[in-house]
Amino acid sequence: HIDIMAGDPAGAPAMSLGYELFTYNNAVKNNVMNLADNVSIYAGAHKITAGLNWERQTASNAYMRNATGYYRFASVEDFINGANPVGACFTIGNNGVDAPNGLITYNQFAVYAQDEWNITRNFKLTYGLRGDLIVYDNSQLMTNKAVLDYDMGGRSIDTGKWPSPKMQVSPRIGFTWDIRGDKSLKLRGGLGLFQGRLPLVFFTNMPQNSGMIQTSVNLGRNTAAAEFAEKIAQLNPGGKLITDVKEMAKVLGVNTTVTPEDGQFQQTINGVDPDFHMPQIAKVSLALDYKLPVSFPFTITAEGMFTKTIYGVRLTDWNINESVPATSTFKGVDNRYNYWALEDVDAKGKISNKQYVYGNDADAAYVLTNTNQGYGWNAALSFDMTPAKNLNITAAYVHTVSKEISGMPGSNASSAYQGLYTVNGCNFATLQNSRYVVPDKLTANVSYYLESQGLHFNLYYNGYSHGTYNYVYANDMNGDGNNADLMYIYPSGAEVNFVEHTYKDKDGNPIATLTAADQAQIYDKFLAQDKYMSKNKGKYAEAHSAISPFISRFDFRVAKDFTFGNKTKHNIQVSASIENIGNMFDSSWGVEKWSCYQTSYDSYNVTPLTYAGEDASGKPQFYMTPVISNTATMPTETFNQYYVDPSQCWKVLLGLKYFFN
Helix, strand or coil, X not given: CEEECCCCCCCCCCEEECCCCCXXXXXEEXXXXXXXXXXXXXXXXXXXXXXEEEEEEEEEEECCCCCCCEEEECCHHHHHHCCCCCEEEEEEECCCCCCCCEEEEEEEEEEEEEEEEEEECCEEEEEEEEEEEEEEXXXXXXXXXXXXXXCECCECCCCCCCCCCEEEEEEEEEEEEECCCCCCEEEEEEEEEEECCCCCHHHHHHHHCCCXXXXXXXXXXXXXXXXXXXXXXXXXXXXXXXXXHHHHHHHCCCCCCCCHHHCCCCCEEEEECCCCCCCEEEEEEEEEEEECCCCCCEEEEEEEEEEEEEEEEEEEEXXXXXXXXXXXXXXXXXXXXCHHHHCEECCCCCEECCCCECCCCCCEEEEEEEECCEEEXXXXXXXXXXXXXXXXXXXXXXXXXXXXXXXXXXCXXXXXXXXXXXXXXXXXXXXXXXXCCCCEEEEEEEEEEECCCCEEEEEEEEEEECCEEEEECECCCCCCCCCCEECECCCCHHHCCECCEEEECCCCCEEEEECHHHHHHHHHHHHHHCHHHHHXXXXXXXXXXXXXXXXXXXXXEEEEEEEECCCCCEEEXXXXXXXXXXXXXXXXXXXXXXXXXXXXXXXXXXXXXEEEEECCCCCEEEEECCCCCCCCCCCCCCEEEECCCHHXXXXXXXXEEEEEC
């Protein structure tokens, strides 16, 4: 792959050619083998079920960025004239393997027993016990001794070992009580421990990035000048680029035959905690079903559930000495950790000499580990009734709360680690709302069949909040290398340390200059209309806690049945379904509203303040963030734009079905 720049080596390419950078040998495969044997025993009021289960699962993850080779040229002229490129990189498989895979294989052995005990005619108790033992196969791994010898406060990462085998025990008990004995009032519930699974791609990050199955070479701005000039010339002898990856590795003297002793140290290390456990939660649930004493079927159900994390999953950076960042903080009310004061930054923004890490040889050491922090609960109320023949009405409301340290927002370790929104850095993440939860949801459905005419009518309602938002600073305030710093919500603009700022267009021409007093007034007006900020003045914003505006959508369907034939009946149904029917009458109905700072569907950040450094006393400084880049347009309303996309608009689906006997 070749990128040709337009004068700026670090900018976007003006022209690209060749094989795409990320697809070659990029695949995830899973193979599962399962054997189970169950036995049921009936003994009076007891039904006993016991069994054994064995599962063997293998997952392979292949990812070779730049596997076909990559060059970057400063200009079209350089490329045509055979000048040396300004960057080059490639990835090659080790030990003669052209398409290496990060592999994990484990055997899960389970034993379980359960008893369903009908204690009385209207009370059933179910209780049981399950044990799971996971044994990992280390034979597919190789230790990188250079990584193993890297000491991080008495800890190190062995890329040749998976976690040790562990038995996880899950006791459970549940009941169903027909209180009146006529099924009109039922109480049901249970509690227990439940073990889950983790996508194995999180495990394969370790062998994939161990430096033992493949080797990556990157010649760029971080390469020493003399070394860069020598190696780039070797890759472009006489102005003729070497494009075969094996030949590139050969001329540079890259060793692709590796053993544990000669593994190369990895700047980004991936590992799994030797004491890692699969996810496990404790769960308690209770529900009540009540059939109302009316002349038609009418049931109301109330349900509730609470969960507590026993073994949650998160990533931590073992290379961070967690006792150091707290020694350097900003001054003022927003006194979060200040990593900038614990590192050196050159004129080009390159960071070195980090005092808060165990060693500067590694950029990070991402380790998959556990946490016991986290909980959740939900409450639901629903009803189902048939007040007349062929008329059915249902409705349900669900409120959900889920708190976690990490939702693992990414498939590779760096994205899952850096995808967290925090105050003091990802290693110091605190409990936050889950990004995957819809806090409130209301649904309803009305269906009617006009039998005499063969007509079906159905109206469905769906009300929900489409997402949650994060209030963060623009720019990396704490200096941890992650632009996801939750903001402190200043109670007023006068308390924000604003600096005068000149806003410029895309060509660098000044548009407007706002004084600190101007920006304080803008901040106060924005604060006053924003529900979340107004409610949380003087606090740090919590991740995924500002709820988007509630949306109401209606879908309508009508269908007509046509029947003909004597001995053999033929049925034809013609239907029309209108999704988001309200949008036919008003373009804003049933459409999600975005924040004023949102530019894409997965960008749920509100960034009213831009970090602009610190003053002489150590207090952070800010200026107001424009809602549109390269303008001076200030925020006035948090949710002021509609998500324009075909999925939000009304649509009609016409159907034709043929049924025959």
